[in-house]
């Protein structure tokens with residue numbers, strides 16, 4: 633018996649170790665320490681629900697306006713009475729349209745934002761309600777990190793400190809964060825458009841690689857540009873938009889950019905609520921309207 637390890641074995645082990653950084657897409661329930669991320673089908677707007685393996689809960693955005701109250705109904709259906717955090721990407725009505733209702737429906741631990749809410753009656757009401765309920769605001773800038781529970785790590789990608797936000801378009805005030813759990817990562821962009829994308833490619837190039845991209849601005853042609861996609865290299869694009877919306881989101885040119893790169897696309901307007909569960913290694917994607925498994929199943933590194 634010898635302890636000498638053949639070079640081929642070493643090479644195999646090294647390859648296996650590097651391959652471990654890639655998530656494995658599966659078509660079976662993921663068990664153990666599982667996080668869930670759901671892009672809720674709320675029509676033309678954004679609302680993302682995240683639950684950590686240790687039971688912490690967070691909402692990213694709470695839009696849009698309108699009679700339907702899918703977010704509060706969703707929280708009630710899961711008997712949720714407390715959110716540990718609501719992150720607001722920006723103050724447009726399709727992202728904060730139901731925030732007041734959520735604040736009135738459940739206990740909220742803190743609100744995370746860039747600190748910039750452009751002046752609208754809706755935003756004034758939200759800030760007043762937060763003050764009234766003594767909900768603290770955590771203001772974050774690029775380079776900051778925060779956690780949800782013990783396992784989920786968020787890194788703030790944008791805006792940079794002293795970015796002079798009020799001088800630029802409201803969409804490009806969107807708080808952009810990357811969520812990482814084990815080998816699985818999500819780039820969450822709000823309505824960030826090319827202006828933001830160019831800045832993050834310039835200032836945060838090493839932080840951009842992610843498996844999932846929540847496509848900026850509902851799949852608009854003004855977001856998900858080539859340099860940004862080259863930096864993020866997502867395997868899956870998640871698009872939150874309303875059926876037959878008046879903006880024609882998502883735009884064909886954006887979908888073309890995704891398909892040219894072999895990026896799988898999931899859309900709330902077509903697929904309903906999108907649910908991703910992962911233990912940090914295995915990933916399962918489910919859709920409310922049951923997209924065929926063949927469209928969702930992945931082999932590591934390349935789409936099946």
Ligand SMILES: [Zn+2]
Pocket residue numbers: 677678724726727823849850
């Ligand atoms: Zn929007």
